[in-house]
Amino acid sequence: MVSMLAEESLLEVCAIETHSLEDYEAEPPRWCKGCGDHGVLAALQRVLRKNNVDPENVVSVSGIGCSSRLPHYLKTYGFHGIHGRALPIATGVRLSRPELPVIVIMGDGDCFSIGGNHWLHAIRYNINAVVLVLDNEVYALTKMQASPTTPDGWKTNTTPRGTYLHPLNPLSAVMGMTNISFVAQTATWLPAHLDETIDKAWDHHGLSFVRILQRCPVFMPKAFGEGGLNFPVVFLEHADGIPIHPLLRKRGAVQAHDHRDINEAQRVAVTADPAPMGLVYQNPDVPAYEEIRWQRQDRPDHQTFLRRLEAEMDRYTVT
Amino acid sequence: MPGPRRIRLPEHTLEIVSDAGEGAQKAAVAFAQLCAKAGNGLWTVEIIPSEIRPPPHTTGSASGNRIRLAERSRVTNAGNRANVVLAFNEMALLSRLEANSLADDVLVLIDDQWATHEMEQYRRSYREVLDRFRSGAAKIIEVPLEKETLRHVEDAQRGKNMFAVGLLCALYSKDPNVLDEVIRGIFKDKTQQVVEVAVKLAAAGHQYGMAHLEECFEIPSSQSEVPKVAMNGNTALALGAISAGFELCSMYPITPATSASHSLSEIFEDFGGFVHQAEDEIAAIGVALGASYAGKTALTITSGPGMALKTEFQGLAVMTETPLVIVDVQRGGPSTGLPTKIEQSDLLHALYGAPGDAPKVVIAPSTVEECYYILSVARKIAEELRMLVIVLSDANLATGQQLFDRPDVSKTPPRPPLDLSPVPLGTLPYDWDPTTGLSQRLIPGQPGGMGVTTSLNHDRDGKACYDSERNERGHAMRSRKLATLQQSLKPPTVHGASEGDLLLVGWGSTRGAVEEAVDMARAEGLAVSSVHIQFLSPLPPGLKNIFRRFRRVTTVELNYSDDWSDPLITEENRRYGQLAWLLRAATLIDVDCFAKVPGRPYMPVEILDEIKRVLDVQPALAAPGPARAANEGVN
């Protein structure tokens, strides 16, 4: 027992010595003061350090938006792509280099609107990646237009008299997708919960879809009950779920939830008020697309490669 | 059996047409293989209805193949108007007449069942169509295709084509034993019973031909030392992708590109590769780009509408200098256009479709053989220059079979393992050589190279920046790579004399027809030459010097241009063919164009007629329209 503890603390010391938080820090972030994106960056850095990941072996991929700047500030390999298209790029990375963990960062417009097709299909592929949607319920980078998740009736620059449609519920959308394997929701004003959720997503084998309710004090100061102050939430509790810090219990009700039960998960997902926080669904047994493909692929040595190529040529040889 | 009288010829062009689903295409594949095995050079073109199930017994339902076979092993195009047509019904036959595809003295072989068919409507139309042919120089042989087939099978629909190919075997004096072998090969996945029926029908067709044909043809073949392969351009692209070392092909189905990914899907996993069918063309290029960013060699294959969807990602590849290859198998546009037919209308789109200044390499194969080799070239350029390379093939190359020297694959180099050696922290991801724009790329997994790759403007350190100086530098460095490549290119060689009255300039699959037309024109004493352009971006050096030696320069391309004689068309508003547009801008020479959208390849005689029209000599075909305004000639 004592020796085990000693070994554990030794490991911890080694880990800390191997990678410090600074190892994951690139240039200072340029988001606004009070922006929830800061918290997500910090949480990610903590999770990477906790798991003692070599920064050169992680790829973060994003689209375009305030949130998509994150790879600039995270010192791993990063790809800041184009609006809505982070998931195909991430799929390409996973398919060709399955040894590299991939983190995908998108905004709500990025993922749910312009990237909607890729969003649904990536879930079906179930690539092994951590997929974080930083949902501030608005298009922030382009200065306050309605996004698919903008609340009912809210005024934005494209809906100056209020939005026309009910907001999209991303959780119920993904819970209807074939091959969904991990769904969780958290918020930037709940840092401990955010850390635990990202950590859980990191450990999941398959596509872990995490919707992070994100404060944007500049364009949506009143969203989420003024940044979480008056925002009704219910924490989902399970022994294997996302731990609920004692302080959190003051911020919302706690509800027992079996995240392995898809029907229960779907029921939880359709309820947006109060917002469910925690692990909504997990099925670790859904195979990942890149693994299916790698299993079926032969990787012949060069001689075999040449022999097979000659055999192909034989098929078309006429004289 | 004395058999028919043999006529020896250096080459022949024939067409086989049936209703869609009656198997003329299969028959043609078998016949083409038979000729290829005998050592004839050949070029085939599919005749494809655009719909899956067009109404039967209509011109729109005609489906089949055109086959040009020759004594010489190198055939470079689909030839002129056909010498022989074998039709399963008169509407299929009529469709070829309407397509202006048949020679005046064509030999028509047609199923005679319609002459006595129970439907009056068919009897009448059969009579009328044949009368049209009889009134000209055509020769007609009515063959009891259906009747004879029914002696061997209950459903003639399933077998007529084999009887037909046996008949052709007799008509072209080929060896029926080889045909037997060919058919067994083609049906190797079918049941024994199906194979035996097919073989029996082919033998019956051959016997019928030997007994009833008065004349037959013999196209001698030149057995070559080098083994030959016969395949279509899409198969060549697929095999070329493998031998070039590609590891991932990401695509979304679109005609006429799809069959390349079919061929690749069949075997790629045995070679350590993947075909990924993405949710759309945007995702397809995104996956390829992601794979390439991660260090693997990736390409995406598509056609016009898919190219349109890929443009934003093209810009991303250019901006991030991620090596990437796109193959665009061009079809008729705009929009859904003519999905199964050839056009060369994506040239300017390939060059300028992506918004912002996005320098990239554009190359085009001109033969099926080049389809095989071009992906090695594309890969090399993409990786060495960290550039986007677009390969423009087309529907003609895609489905046309050609015979060429079997590629020597024994020297294919092994794929090098990924170089993930550490680099000093702070290594610049865009350490541009200021003269060439070239730089070494960093690959995820390389210790020390961590940093962001961004679609935003960036400097040598890869970080986003917005000032004019560093924006100018980024643009200059990306553009400089094209100049670097251009410096390594050779001026194109002129086909024919290096000076004269007219120079034709072509690109892509029109090459064979252009050169053949030039040869015919020169044989008639006309001072015509041609030049073929493989690199469309950057253009090869020396064009202006070549052009200057000719009184006139005209492109030959399969895309739209306004005709001088069209209403309202003036020097100010005339829209030129796309290569002409490019060459005019690049050389400041008054390059004209012969640019049309017939939805099929040019025949050499059509180009010859254009040559004569430009040079004011009597054309071989009926002269089209009024003469256009004088072309000012180049100086």
Ligand SMILES: Cc1ncc(C[n+]2csc(CCOP(=O)(O)OP(=O)(O)O)c2C)c(N)n1
């Ligand atoms: C193809 C394309 N369309 C539009 C844009 C403009 N654009 C940039 S970011 C953005 C929306 C950003 O909103 P979101 O994805 O929610 O991210 P946020 O900025 O809120 O983090 C838009 C519309 C673009 N860059 N590219």
Ligand code: SF4
């Ligand atoms: S505008 Fe909003 S989302 Fe963007 S950085 Fe500022 S606070 Fe964050």
